[in-house]
Amino acid sequence: MITLGTASAAPGEMDIGRLEVGESRDGGTVGLPVAVINGASPGKTLYMQAASDGDELNGVGVIQRVVPQLDPADISGTILIVGIVNYHAFQVAQHRNPIDDTKMNRAYPGDERGTSSERIAAATFDAARRADLILDLHQGSTSQMINEVRVRCGRHHRMHAKCLRLAKTFGCGYVLDQKGPDGQLARAGPDAGIPTIDPELGGCVGWDEESIQKGVQGVHNVLRGYGFVDGDVELEAQTRARGFDQYGSPVGGLVRFKRDLGERVSTGDVVFEVTDVFGSLKARVTADHDGIFWRARRLPQVASGEYVCSVGIDLDTY
CATH class of the missing domain: 3.40.630.10 (Zn peptidases)
Known part of the structure; x- marks a missing residue:
């Protein structure tokens, strides 16, 4: 029992x-x-x-x-x-x-x-x-x-x-x-x-x-x-990140993402822009390193310095 x-x-x-x-x-x-x-x-x-x-x-x-x-x-x-x-x-x-x-x-x-x-x-x-x-x-x-x-x-x-x-x-x-x-x-x-x-x-x-x-x-x-039930598992290659680059907004406004979740990012690519409520560009943020667009805030409004998104970096496949 x-x-x-x-x-x-x-x-x-x-x-x-x-x-x-x-x-x-x-x-x-x-x-x-x-x-x-x-x-x-x-x-x-x-x-x-x-x-x-x-x-x-x-x-x-x-x-x-x-x-x-x-x-x-x-x-x-x-x-x-x-x-x-x-x-x-x-x-x-x-x-x-x-x-x-x-x-x-x-x-x-x-x-x-x-x-x-x-x-x-x-x-x-x-x-x-x-x-x-x-x-x-x-x-x-x-x-x-x-x-x-x-x-x-x-x-x-x-x-x-x-x-x-x-x-x-x-x-x-x-x-x-x-x-x-x-x-x-x-x-x-x-x-x-x-x-x-x-x-x-x-x-x-x-x-x-x-x-x-x-x-x-x-x-x-x-x-x-692990043998709890019958059947085989085909272990597919996984993309591994060993860390994150986390990005905050340099200004206040509305975030407009330029990458989708899971998309590859290269150094210098635009990750997101910030506009005012009338759509005028206030800031453009670029990637510091190659990686994968991993995580993003749900709501578009941000204050200066507020968290916006994360890019998974130091990648390999295992």
């Missing part, structure tokens, strides 16, 4: 339940939605979670679509799922946990006696540490962004090669291979010896079907590639 919170499943079974992570302001129990899929045959354990940032919904869409497609009778190993991590933020469609004004993906490995976010992080990381592989499903929050997978442990980490292999198996087509901030699950997992990736499934607030389907395919790739 495999248990996660109140969900328990014998071999060949699936169950859903709740993982208690504290109490709300009215004294009621706060429980995260969880699922256990216990395969009929022994094998590895995969941990998967979504919505650690409460307005990043595409990962929830991936889980909503993947779980009904899985038959425990056809699975070797175990899949542990937390469908919504940042419970309080999800309820109010916010990025940060409103109880403690914390970005959840900076709270790992957590503290079971700490703040609301630290307690949630501790409870979910306790589940994640039971796994052989970790998928932490994200999206680009309010920005527009290509579908990518992030390897956040750093290139000198002992788990880097295994994280990179997991990213390639997931197979979004683009990988950001750059050490992430402290407190990310994609940092804490490798530190505990578990290959972990952070798929960023598109951007903007909402529910994007194309990015969700990319994530669904990525999860199935991992299930096949």
Whole structure:
């Protein structure tokens, strides 16, 4: 019998339940939605979670679509799922946990006696540490962004090669291979010896079907590639960026992008222009290095110095 919170499943079974992570302001129990899929045959354990940032919904869409497609009778190993991590933020469609004004993906490995976010992080990381592989499903929050997978442990980490292999198996087509901030699950997992990736499934607030389907395919790739289900994965070449050039606006006004997401950019190319409200050109910003147009703000209005876009640089194919 495999248990996660109140969900328990014998071999060949699936169950859903709740993982208690504290109490709300009215004294009621706060429980995260969880699922256990216990395969009929022994094998590895995969941990998967979504919505650690409460307005990043595409990962929830991936889980909503993947779980009904899985038959425990056809699975070797175990899949542990937390469908919504940042419970309080999800309820109010916010990025940060409103109880403690914390970005959840900076709270790992957590503290079971700490703040609301630290307690949630501790409870979910306790589940994640039971796994052989970790998928932490994200999206680009309010920005527009290509579908990518992030390897956040750093290139000198002992788990880097295994994280990179997991990213390639997931197979979004683009990988950001750059050490992430402290407190990310994609940092804490490798530190505990578990290959972990952070798929960023598109951007903007909402529910994007194309990015969700990319994530669904990525999860199935991992299930096949690591022996949870039958089938082979053809590992396609991925474009890897090792960093970003980030661009702010030199003036205030309205942004007009001159490149599309995923488009190649050469040094000196015009990346965006800024006009006044009457369409008169105020500034033109060019690329500092060759790269890929990776991420862009959603709304056109900017103040001087405000973030506009990012270009992925230091590229290779692996």
